[in-house]
Amino acid sequence: MPIEILMPALSPTMEEGTLAKWHVKEGDTVSSGDIMAEIETDKATMEFEAVDEGKIGKILISEGTEGVKVNTAIAVLLEDGESADDIGDTGSAPEAETSSNAAPAEASDATAPAAGHGRGATDATPAPSAPAATDGSRIFASPLARRIAADKGLDLSAITGSGPHGRIVKSDVENAKAGDAPAKEAAPAAKDAAPTAKPASGPGADAVIAMYEGREFEEVTLNGMRKTIAARLTEAKQSIPHFYLRRDIELDALMKFRSDLNRQLESRGVKLSVNDFIIKACALALQAVPDANAVWAGDRILKLTPSDVAVAVAIDGGLFTPVLKDSEMKSLSALSAEMKDLATRARDRKLAPHEYQGGSFAISNLGMFGIDNFDAVINPPHGAILAVGAGVKKPVVGKDGELGVATVMSVTLSVDHRVIDGALGAQLLAAIKENLENPMTMLA
Template sequence: MPIEIKMPALSPTMEEGTLAKWLVKEGDEVKSGDIMAEIETDKATMEFEAVDEGRIAKIMVAEGTDGVKVGAVIALLEGEDEESAPQPAAKKEEATAPAPLDADHGKPADAAVAKEEKPAAPAPAPTSAAAHQDGERVKASPLARRIAADKGVDLSGVTGSGPNGRIVKADVEKAQPGAAAPAAAAAASAEAPAAAPKPAQVPDIPHETTKLSNMRKTIARRLTESKQQVPHIYLTVDVQLDKLLKLRGELNAGLESRGVKLSVNDLLIKALAVSLIQVPKCNVMFTPDQLVSFHRADISVAVSTPEGLITPVVTEADSASLSSISTRMKDLAARARDKKLKPEEFTGGTASLSNMGMFGIKQFEAVINPPQGMILAIGAGDKRPWVMPDGSLGVASIMSATGSFDHRAIDGADGAQLMQAFKTLVENPLSMLA
């Protein structure tokens, strides 16, 4: 049997990818660890390593192919082809069954295989072809395939009564051309997501179209699921920034010799992380049967790229220094835009932060990044009238921050405590450095 090389899942959110480039060709010898291909996922372009040793017998998916499903066979390592071994048995089947036979007598070749493997085993219950496909390949005897081609029968809709659900001659002769087995249809509908809405009709206006990237498809799917499945609750606070801006200036003066320049966002990442440790009921993840509480704060930070948003993770942000957060964030953001992040650098995270202040957006409500329990949306800081601590009216730099919380896991009062803790830390920034 040939060894099937299948499309790998190179990230937790990957359902399909683009086979960007083959680095081997048919006839090449490969061993474990050899780089075989470059695969574009929904987040990055990654190298695919060989696991088995052997010779590339056939490349099944050409480079540049989009939408290759995870688990689909993309190449074969040298071995006996699935259909070559059963050929003598198929000839016996053809010779001994000149007329249509029932399911029990129409599969001498298949029965022989079953007998050799397990003499006393009873015939297995019929199963749908959809349930026993190997990748995209339906298990069927060569004679059954030939008859199906002559009759115009789609084998994916035929129930197999042979060993391990293999389709045999009698199964095909019973099938109607073009008919699909109810079991196969049911299996397909169970595996497939809900039918997508029909695309809107494009108006007769001059336009151009752009093919959706894997990243854009994943963003669309995940955010739709989040809004449909996660009950959001939104809480907003106004935060005075003057002390934080002053501290940032002082720190940058001291860090200049080290080539480090802190952004306001770096300090806000730190403030959110410390807030999550102070209010642990918000540093959680909801699952259908349990609530996961985290003991550190890893912050996913939204980074805009030409193809869409990606959220690299600043790990242990609650205990990391500001200079470390700043250095790592600049590196992660640069590699995110170049699609060079590793899966572990954009997966995980206990909460997210999205800052649109640089675009002048005063306030917005972000969509939770599942399976996290919350995301903090940061608006622009600007000068506003403000009541000073002594009760006088003055002007201060004010920023609006909105937390989106998964109400299944986080109660409103707990979310309010987190927002209050965040506000206190930003307005008294030395406290988050202690």
């Protein structure tokens, strides 16, 4: 039976995508792991790999099509002995199996295609959901693998998948024998997971447009990224109890130290920015105050061991927060090179999900735009985010009581009160300030 290839969920927030480019055409033979297409998600352009082997019988969604919903059939794969004659005239195979290549992200609940795509399409009945393992979790397996497993009397929950996202593919069941596959360790059941906050609806589009009747305006359609940003920030402000801590940090010692280092590193083509020092300072502060290196996990707090620091990068139409993992272990020059690479690929929308997901702490620096200070919104599930303003010359009173002038940078730490209390947040911010005002200690 022909197999429908479905639009995959390539990120936890993806609901629809753009089929940017096909790398195969009708009649081509594909094997597991072959690149079939490029798909634009709400965050990036990603390559889509084949899971099953077979021949491309029909391409249902053409290049450049926007707004393709996750689990929509995008092509039909033919197995040995099948031909294009087996595909129905409507563009969907009436006897096709589903979910061939759709390996949904963990956050997605959708397992069946929309009505009209899959078995029983003629009477608009959705295909049944994928079977569940004994622990209640879903089993991700290609239709061909399911069929072979049924013929051999194999329990899919006892087979470890080698495909993308642990998906069970043909070779996994062909190499397994009934009764000899080790059972997977049952995943612990979630305890009273916190419900996802829903954004406030506010006035509808028609009501808002009516307010501006007679005024000149332009309607801007929201792209996937802007929709995701709107939903996540609304959720963050509605569900996270923010509080704010502010400090002024004197930068003169850091600016001199940075200038000296850059002269020494010039021959290596390395030029450190103030932001590189801020990343390092935050990473070391999270090690010095480990209870603050934490995230909110619904009904518990996760305390991270490494300092995985996210940094906001502005791009056209939105922003990314790529994560620099193990930042406390890396030199300033290594952090600088990694940050430049991540920022460049973020602006080109070439980051993979694992490069902008995770982390416990974030930095948002608007000082380069002349902003003196601001309050940043926490990016869940992070425990805190540091908003960094510009370094400006200000009058200061020195330790000896004399009035002087110093370069001062204002920072604001936005804190999730469920994760970090006031005193703990103050300790973290004090550690960041200490590192930046004594930059040589960051090399120790």
